[in-house]
Amino acid sequence: MASKNVIRAFQDLLGRENVYTEAADRHAYSFDSAVLDPVVPELVLQPTDTESLAGAVRLCNENELPLTVRGAGTNLSGGTLPAREKGVVLLTNSLNRVLEINTEDLYARVEPGVITAQFARAVAEKGLFYPPDPGSQTVSTLGGNVAENAGGLRGLKYGVTKDYVLGLDFFDVDGELIKTGARTVKCATGLNLAQLMVGSEGTLGVFKEIVLKLVPPPAAQQAMLAVFDSVDRASETVSAIIANKILPCTLEFLDNFTIRAVESFRGAGLPTEAGALLLIEVDGHPAQVEEDARKVREICQEMGVTELKVSQSAQEKESVWQARRDALPALARLKPTTVLEDATVPRSKLPAMVRAINDIANRHNLTIGTFGHAGDGNLHPTILTDKRDSEEFERVERAIEEIFDTALELDGTLSGEHGIGMAKSKFMEKEATRGTILYSRRLKQALDPKGILNPGKIMGA
Amino acid sequence: MAELQRLLTLLKELDDQLAGCMKCGMCQAVCPLYAETGREMDVARGKLVLVEHLSSQLLNDPQGVQKRLERCLLCGSCAKACPSGVPVVDIFIKARAIIGEYLGLPPIKKLIFRSLLPRPRLMDGLQRLAAAGQGLFSKKADPILGSSCARFNAPVIRDRHYLPLATTPLHGELGEIDEPAGPGGTKVGFYPGCLVDKIFLDLGRDAIDVLRHRGHGIFVPGEQVCCGIPALSSGDRQGFERLVGRILNQFEDADIDYLITPCATCTATIRTIWPLMAEYLPQREQQRVRRLAEKTRDITEFLAEGLDKASGEPQHGSGEKTGITYHDPCHLQKTLSISQAPRRLIGANSNYDFREMGAPDRCCGMGGSFNLLHYDLSRQVGQKKAEDILATGADTVATACPACMIQLVDQLSRTGKSIRVAHAVQIYAETLPQRAQKEQS
Structure with missing residues (x-):
């Protein structure tokens, strides 16, 4: 337990009510959304302004208390689990002001605790568009999105969080303010530290303020639901659409198992015999949307689509998307524990990846439903299990490892959007070189000599 | 020690429901408390983890868990939005009861739930006293609302704006009513709930007028007994069961087709919480509970069904x-x-x-x-x-x-x-x- 003096120092700095020391409070911060064993922090801090945030970081460093920054705590790789000893959880969700939405220069300045969907709504009200839309956007914080380089459904056309970070103010371990990037699209000033911080999972600094790029919203959209009798057909269709120089804003995929789960959950009349579903949305200028949608329809026909539903109204578009939104809830209800992976492959390797996942499921006698972002090769094999069944859970762990191995064999990557955290750090060496890990560790060692910034994450201990 | 074992055994029964929570955090988006505090222990996911850790003995602080469980509106927003369909409110209600039984009730709650609420006549007497005294410390606040506030810094009431207690409760005014089935062939039991009985008497009178206008025969028992939710949400299953038993007795022999209430909370309690908690009761009592629960309708639902047929x-x-x-x-x-x-x-x-x-x-x-x-x-x-x-x-x-x-x-x-x-x-x-x-x- 942190000494009384240290606790008093935190209380003086943050206010008594923002320092949690009681066991029942600390246990509420012992988990995130990853399927991992809980780790109970010794202290939980909830600063209400950025000045005391800096002070809290400094105090942690002075007292060698390892700190883990937490926004909404929806991390899927254990990145927000505290250190096993003397762990401090530092909450940024009270730092939730949108400081500026600049409609002339197309940027916004936000504090790290602003909730993604609330921000996107505020931006839309000003007639602009912030595209990154991770699955947890209704609760996730922008600070967490940047720290994890969060993706979403619009990756193929609009990119992911890193493509929207123009600038970043953050604190180093001494609570010193570091300013990097700018409010301009172009910036060639100094080391690109802002992008170094993107996806760093809280291991290199603590965010104070983020400058995000905004774009004009598309004027029109059209959504389609295409049914295929095989995954190969669906996947070839994805490749054909892109080969025809069309970039849909979303191109989502559901496998047969997921289709059946969604249908029994919602009963919206999905074809349960289908091998795969594609949900395709094109957006842009109305004329271009019409042209692109026509071409997509033709390509689908050529590729042997068995059923094609084109949304004519906002309501129909909703019903097309409902199937995708239902995917996770429908799967999650089948078994107590839901392990959501995000191994990603080049999109041309999608059929091979889906086949391999099915083989792995059969080999280990496990239930896996797969859906995800076909347009960018980012699949979500979702393993349905019960973690209380230790024998089955061992098979789950073997299956996960094999999914990683397959993704890497197919020139893919361990994580498309969930991050490495604790869950995947031991696999890092499979994808990167030993040198990469040592280089990362030396970098961290130089910036964080006492190793207090989210230790154990990404590059291991 | 034996009590601790019982606590753990009862909590273990919640295990299957708890395991369904994938800790995705989507409850944060809808929880009215989390919106104010941003505290994980104020939202469903955090509370479920506390119950889980108490059950698995990772956390040995039943008081601490109880205190945090009580900081919840039981509004059910989380359960409604939960992607995994975790029955959050059911779990919280049961956990409150299980921990409440283990820790025992504080004396003031014991007095209210076990000695006052189950004794309607005693409650009536108290109400008369309170109603007579309330004018002394109240001053009018808003004439349209009919609200008052305290003249001075009063404990409990603080700076609330409130409506006065009626001197005579609704059931005192109505007496026992037992009409035969109406022209439509239905007889409905009317259960006003405590707040309508003691504060919103106009609402109770309106409800009865409308039911009569629709041609339903009406049954009202001579006494008002609480539906039990205040006792149960404070973790007092024993007090709750006593109240449920009294209401069952009141309506058992009245031969009603429906039990109608104008209180959403009472309706929800009788329809969903009674059957949920019935599993702790003997078989015969379970059947009695289910029979009355199935007959229970919210008054708006009941009246809206007949809206098209209602004449003129x-x-x-x-x-x-x-x-x-x-x-x-x-x-x-x-x-x-x-x-x-x-x-x-x-x-x-x-x-x-x-x-x-x-x-x-x-x-x-x-x-x-x-x-x-x-x-x-x-x-x-x-x-x-x-x-x-x-x-x-x-x-x-x-x-x-x-x-x-x-x-x-x-x-x-x-x-x-x-x-x-x-x-x-x-x-x-x-x-x-x-x-x-x-x-x-």
């Missing part, structure tokens, strides 16, 4: 319409999925112009005893609701739960904007022929 809802009045909006009580909209029925009743009165407020289904922050235990937080949540109501420009806000009405009166009275608070049935009752005539004369 008068379309009177051609003058200026009054703006009205509607607040969805959590226990109606989230627990029982009833949201259209009350709106249809309001729509049947052409004197009103209906305007939907923003987020009509967001909890008002009342949460029964939550309001007593955590008044500041309750008020914070309630002020958002008041803002949404005011933004519609309506002069009247209707709802379908007397508990919400208490909160709306308090929060609106504070704004000083003189907005009327009514039950949807009261708006509908204004269309009854005798009322319409009275209004026109």
